[in-house]
Amino acid sequence: MIKSLRGMNDILDENESKRFTYFLDIATDIAKKYGFYYIETPLLEETALFKRSVGESSDIVGKEMYQFIDKGENDVCLRPEGTAGVVRAFIQKKLDKAGGIHRFFYHGPMFRYERPQKGRLREFHQFGVESFGVASVYEDANMIMMASDILKALGIGYRLQLNSLGDNNCMPQYRDALISFIESVEDEICQDCKRRKSTNPIRVLDCKNEKCRSLYENAPKLINALCEECENDFSKLKKILDDNDIKYEIDTNLVRGLDYYSKTAFEFVSDNIGSQSAIAGGGRYDRLVEFLDGRPTPAVGFAMGIERLLELIEMPQESREGYYLGAMDDEAIDTIVFLTHKKRATDKAVCDFKAKNLKNHLKSADKINAKYCCVIGTNEMNNGTIWVKDLENKTESVMKLDSF
């Protein structure tokens, strides 16, 4: 038997499938209400796109990409995340030069060659939004509110963690200060932290190792090193969230794993899905358009991991819907098929192709959660009628075929 590849799932379980489409309906609806419109970009892109945007030092690009040389000898890879492709499209379409505000949402599969775990697949699905052309911190707040609205609409509880990563003015200085601090304690820190020092020094602050943790208590804090502009934006952001009744925690160790983020960084986490607890994450990336050869354009966005949300969604109660039609004699089956087809013009309608007794038809109608069970038996055939039972209200009636 040929099986799906490791870490790649089919979404066909009825429960899972319903949750998946339900999520997309809700998320799409809310994104549209925020004035975003749909963008679809290719799953396959030039490898260089991700190397330059996500960053070669990140694990995503460094060791998790599905990368290969295609038949035209192009170095390509399956997208590991969604932002880079959207930014590429934005620049390619010259929207950076056109100016103005452009807001997109997207959803689709992403690919990362990782060791699979619950909530961590090699092919997984994200829903994301990207906003270009708005430098104001109000847009950052808008993003957070949208993510929050989506999660609330789905009945999902979360904690929101917030940080500021600084910008070009303050981040490099802070980074240098942190690196020299790390060097001062380098003999005592763990192997992972030694590696992080060169790959992503800010990550050391997040180390789980107890000894490292206590050493880093004396490390300089980014939150104290922000320049005036970043400091003001961050304060403003907190105020907007307070005003709109969005709860958050400041996590000074929150570092996004992708190199392109600056200023606002946020993550929505759930305590109910195991160790892969981040359900949505995002932030501002004002320099990325320029990195990818576009005209400097402020931007901010977030992405949600759909699979991680699925089991957290509180599904609305399913109510009975549509018609079930059946015949008790073979001679009535053609009539049933005809009526079912007619009914579908306005309603959901399903019919059985086998003659069965009434009890079995009722059972079948119940099984598919139909609202009406409609049956033609000998009596009905003789009178040109159909027997209709409302399975919810337990009422029944007999109707003329032409008024059905």
Next chain:
RNA sequence: GUGGGAUUAGCUCAGCUGGUUAGAGCACUGGUUUGUGGUGCCGGGGGUCGCGGGUUCGAAUCCCGUAUCCCACCCCA
């Protein structure tokens, strides 16, 4: 990539220290003296016990390998 656990019917699982035709519940399907469901009763189908080797008279059960899932690390959505 590192360390650990699991893998038996469509699903959730039982199967003791190896011993005759591998079980249960749910699901599916048929019937229920012949027109009333979701909540009765009786029956039926469905498993090369993840895959490949080995030990043994005999393996779902022991050993080795391998695949997949799960847990922790790492990382992230």
